[in-house]
Structures are given as structure tokens and as C-alpha cells.
Amino acid sequence: MDRLTSMAVYVKAVDLGSFAAAADALGISPQMVSKHIVFLEDRVGATLLHRTTRRQNITDIGRAFYERCRLILSEAEAAEGLASEMHRHPKGLLKVNAPKTFGTLALAPFVTRFLEKYPDVQVEVTLEDRFVDPLEEGFDVTIRVGGTEGAGLASVPLACYELVVCAAPAYLDRHGAPQTPQDLTRHECLIFGQRAGHTPCRWLFTEDGREREVQVSGRLYSNDWMVLMRAAVEGHGVALGSDIILREELRAGRLVRLLADYRTPPRPMHALYPMRGKPSAKIMRFVEGLAEAFPPRPDGYPSARQASGMT
Template structure:
């Protein structure tokens, strides 16, 4: 509450209230000046500013003593409440900056969010019981400022003006299939062999549109047109189809890690490189991250951060 008084001097009303309360508590302008580090004249100006603003006398002054007017007594009690609330608000803000608490809004791609991020979120909430998370999963690149997100996770090289990136482990892409599928149809030995296999296609386009997988060996790129009976924009659907032996899948090792470790899927063509996609968590530049944002980003780096 900053106000211009009648003489054009900018005055902080909360400061004036605090000075006024000090004058009343300590019994004199001089004592209040010594306590606040102001001159007695400046202490007097703060009180006069309040009286001018209210159009009423707060302190009855004589050369020997001072006393509160009826209005001054009521105003004094209310000032103590207002100053206490202001101090509590500052203390709460400071505490929230030091200790994670409050609602955290996070946006992430659907597949990464449901299969990778969700388990980390529940572990994070167990560590920080004063935090709530609103996790929204969608594949479009949202504007965190306009849409109110504090953390945004994105895969691939995406433009991020006004955002600060926290690198996470990149998507390492692998090709895999169920042991049953490989027993029935054989294992591809080179990328072009995939043209003779059922491949599980990730995407939203029509089945008649060809899809390509890209491979590298010794810096040389091989582009393979693949096809299959199942196409879906939901990776969990494709992974389940792969586990059940319906074809060969290409996807993030991070997502298929459990299936590979359990032997339900087997990696093939591991001698060939597949393009790696960067993964980043973003927060808004120019804003000092709150404790909940910092702790969430730290938890992400710990779970799947840059070294994987």
C-alpha cells in the first residue's frame, strides 16, 4: 500500500501503520524513533500522514504526554491485526519457497506421462506430503504461461522461447518383439528384413499410408518402409500387442524396460543405431522456481535425468 500524500511524498501505508503501533507501544515518538532507526521527525510524519488520510486525530499530544483518541484506539487494534496478517503472509511465502507445498501443475506427453512419469509422481508425493499435483497429459506443446503450467515435459527438438530446459535422459529407441513371434516368423538380421515382418506402427494416419523406420550403421542411413496389421496412436496398445506376439515394435527403451527385463520382449537389430530423441523438462524463465518446482525437477533428474 504505497500512497502519495498531499505534499506529493510517497508513503508506504503499512510502514506508517507499523510506526504508529510502535509509538503507541513504546509511549513516545523518541522511543519509537530509537526502535525503528528513524528520526523523531520522520516518525511524526508517518503518524501525521495517517491522520491526514483518515481525517481524524489518532494521538492526543501535549508537551508532557500523549494518549490515544477513541478513533486512535480502534485504529491501533485494527493496525495490529493487519500487520500481523502481512507478516504471516510474508512468512508463508518464505516458507513455501523453502519447503515444497501447494498445487503443482505439470504437462507431459501421453505415453511418457502415463508409463514413465506417473510412477515417479506417486513416489514424489510420498516424499512431499504438502504438495498436490495436477498432471495433464497431451501431445501438443502447450504455452505454460497462458495455460498455467509450472513444469512442461517434452520429447524431441521443440522450440521453447521463454523457457528454461532441464535435460533428462534422451529416448533411446529399440526394436523388439516377443519370443513367441520370433519363434514363429524368425528374427530380422538387417533393417530391410522388416519389410517381410508384421510391424506395429505408431501414428494416427490411415493404414494405406506407408510408414518408415530409420536405422544407421557406420554413419550410413537405411530407411525402411514398414507395414503391419495394427496401427495406433497409443503406445501402450502397441506394447501389449508386441508382448502378445502380434508384431515387431519400435519404441523407447525406457518405456519397454520392464518387459525387456522380464523377457516378455526381446531386442532385435541391436547392432544398428536408431535416432535418439532428446527429453527436457521446462520451467518459465525469469521466475525464481519455488520449492515445489525445484524439488520436482530434482526428482525427475534423479529418476531419469541426463545420465539415465
Template sequence: MDRLTSMNVFVRTSELGSFAAASEALRISPQMVAKHIARLEARLGTVLINRTTRRQHLTDIGRSYYERCKVVLVEAEAADAIALEMKTTPSGVIRVNAPVTFGSSTLAPFITQYLDNFPETQVELTLTDRLVDPVEEGYEVILRIGELTDGPMIASPLRPYRLIACASPGYLAQNGVPDTPASLAQHSCLVYGIWSPQDPCRWIFSKDGKTHEVRPAGRLRANDWRALLHAAVKGYGVTLGPEDVLKEEITAGRLVQILPDYTGPSRPMHVLTPAGLRQTVKIRCFINAIKEAFG
């Protein structure tokens, strides 16, 4: 058995808390997990994990060995990255994090095209609206919408994430077409997020250097924008959503943009990488492609 492989099995077992969980994560049998741990313990002449029928926990030596194994594995991966960097064709796994709506509607088609262009690459895409810790959680590329508050990161600006207001032709025929942001107060709005009276939702529009704030209200609120898009297409009200997605619905005739003379809310968008991360060919190529597509 390879010692680095055994160290990796030991680290995953320690982190996941059981042989069964490590077996599932590593796609090997529980018996093979046990063999890797037993091999390390035999080599070191000590017990690393105390095991009972109900639970397991690291010994004092096991905890120290676990910390050193993590360092060794990181260094081994860095050594592999140096070798990969010398290749001209990007290859390997790219771990990417992005916001949910942008990731599922706009980034996902870009990634599938990228995989077609570079068949030796793989992408692990995680979508979440929370602020992730790229170092702790192992992300190499992060798409971030909004003001940057991260620590040491390399940030490249992309085009702003612009929102526009739309409604279905049927809704507008029945309820009239809003001609100013203030007139949205007379309409049923589809509100993204769960807001409270102390922290109400605000839609900000601008025109000729003046801003217009709207506090939308309606019968449906949701923390998933796709649900609101479905409701808008079905005629349940006015939605405010990403221009990249809504322009497809507008072209298809399912929605109509309202207030086209006003600029809707816009937020900065960046692609980030941890400052201490080695810029391998696979990462540089992926980021350059993102900047070309969304810059």
C-alpha cells in the same frame, strides 16, 4: 464471506458459463455460488451477470470487473507463493503436463515416489501429446519430448528419449529375427500414429555413423502406444517403443530386443517452466528431483 473467495467464484462462473458448472468445479452448492455473486453485486451496487432461466451473460460492467478480478487473484496467489517460498519444506499443488506414453509409464511412478518423499505436496498431472500453452493453461512444470519451439521458457535438458525395437519370442521363432533395419520390410510392424501415403511413418536407425530409414508396414496401427505393446507381447509383430518401458518387458522375457547393434530413434527431452513464473521451493524441489531421476 471473504471477498477474494467471492471474486474467485465470480471468475469461475464467468468462465464456465453457469452457476451449476461453477458449483461442480468449486465443490460448493449452486445456492452458495449465487450468494457469492449476489454479495459482490450488492457491494458494487450493480448487476454483474444477467441471468435468465435458459442462459446467462456478463454485463459490460461485469466483463470489466471479471478482467480486474483475474489480476487481483493472480497477485494474491503470488503473495501466497512468496510466503511459501520462505518455507524450507516444499508444499502446495504442482501443476504438471507431460506426453501421454512417457507420463503414464515412466513419470507416474516417479511422481508417486515424490509424493511419498514430500507429503505436504500435491501434483495435478495432465497427459496430452499436444503442445500446451503453460501460461494460458496454468502449468508450472512441463515435460517436453522433441525439439523446443516454445516462447520464453526455462529449459533444462534431460536424457534423450530413446526408442528400441522389440518382438515377442513366439513371433521371432515363427518369422525369423531381423538382422538389419532393411529386413524389417519382410516383417509385420506395429505402427504408432495414424499416417498417410503422403506422410508415411519412418523408423530411423543408425550404426557406424550411417543412418538407415525404414518405412514400417503391418496390420495394426494405433495412436496409443500401450495398445501396440499389448499386440507385440501377444506376438502380432515388431514394435518400436520407449526403452524405459520395454526393458521391463525384456527382463520379464515377454519381449526380445532386435537390432541391438543399431541405435534406434532418439529425441531430446526437457523439463520446462514459464520464464515469468516465480521459482518457489515446491517448483525448484520438483524440478531438481526430475533432473536427478531423468537427467
């Protein structure tokens, strides 16, 4: 028998003064009430209630046990209520993992708006570009660019990562704008990654359904997109970066999109969360907010809204 259920039956029998009254209140038979009491007496090795056909008397041990049972049942009810409340209303710590560039430039304003909307939630954001196992490392939500492999994970599609070519007006005034991807070979390009000896850097474009590689060169390499974006804004070269990341700079005119007729192959982005049981409200509200702020387009290309405008 379930110990908590038996405790609840015992408390009801003591409160109402008879097995019959407890049975009526709980919707079970008097014989079942007796079985629950016997089960508890066997567990504690003592008599809790002296019973006759006409009355019952609680023993000293039974009274002490009764008081403890009431406390335990009250705590159990409070625990269930808290869990239920957290499933209905966002509350508690939410652990989020995301790639560094997306997390710094696009996710950060979304998170601050989320915190404003849900004051009972705390968010811990970890940014790293390595492959993360959310279940192994304890993340509630993981934003992943690329594949969604991983058993036990639910996946919600977000706006794809499409890389766009851009430069500052000051750079274009000095060097002109490339008209085709091949023109980039004559421009100073800002290259994401680390310089690998004499290995050339290639940017990939799609034209008329076919992929074309363009070998580019430049004097600035960095594995931190913030370095490259700052250099691009200050007019030091042509950059290739995510449409989602560059949105504010493009909107403000600090950068100008180039080669708009040429696209780069989009990379899918998803929000992943554990499928174990029913997800809590904090997870679902966060994932739903991401899908609203960074919605995918049917053709697979980005259509992300301004993250700071989350509703």
C-alpha cells in the same frame, strides 16, 4: 510512503508511548516517525495521536485504527511466513503437463514416489501430445519431447527419447529375429500412428553415421502406445518404441531388444518451468527428481533409471 511500513511505525509508537522510543526501536529518527504518523492521518482524514513535547494521547479513532493495524500487520507477517515456508519446503498444488505415452508409462510411477516423499504436495497431471504453452495454460512443470522454445521458461535436460526395436520371445520363436533394419520388411510390424491411405510407414535408423529409412508394414496401427505394447508382449509383431517406456518390459524379458547395433536418431526431452521470480520448492524438488530419475547421457542417448526407484 508505504502504508504497511507506516502502520508498523504507528503501532510501535502506540506500544512504546513516544515517538523517541519508537524511533530508537526501529532505528529511524523521531522526525521520520512523525512523518509516518502524519501520512496515516492524512489518509484517514482524522487525528490518531494528540502530541505535545512531553506526552502523547491516543484518540478514539486512533485506538480503533491501532487495533485494525495490529490485525493487518499480523496477517501480512503470516502471509510472508507462508510464502517463505512454501519456498523452503514443498507444499501446495503442482500442475504438470507431459506427453501421453511418457506420462502414462514412465512419469506415473515417478509421481507416486514423489507424493510419498512430499506429503504436503498435491500433483495434477495433464497428459496430451499437442504443443503446450506452460505460461499461458498455467502449468508449473512441462515435460516436452523435441524443441524447448518458449520465452520465460527454464529448461532442464532429461534422458533423450531413443526408439528401440523389440518383440516378444514367442514372436521370435515363430518368425526369427531380424539381423538388419532391412529385414524388418519381412516382419509384421506394429505401427504407431494412423493409417494414411497407401502412404508407407518408414522407420529411421542410423548406420555408420548415415541415416537409412526402412519401409515397414503391418496390420495393426494405433495412436495409443499401450495398444501396441500389449500386442507386442502377446507376440503379435515387432514394435518400435521409446527405451524409457519399454524399460520394464525389456528388463522382465517380456520383450527382447532387437537390432542393438543400429540406433534411431534420439529426440531431446526437457523439463520446463517458469522463470518468473524464484521457483517454489515444490517445482524445484520435482524437476530435480526428474533429472535424477531420467538423467541424460553425454552422448545424447538415454540413461534413464527406473522411475519408481527415486531417492
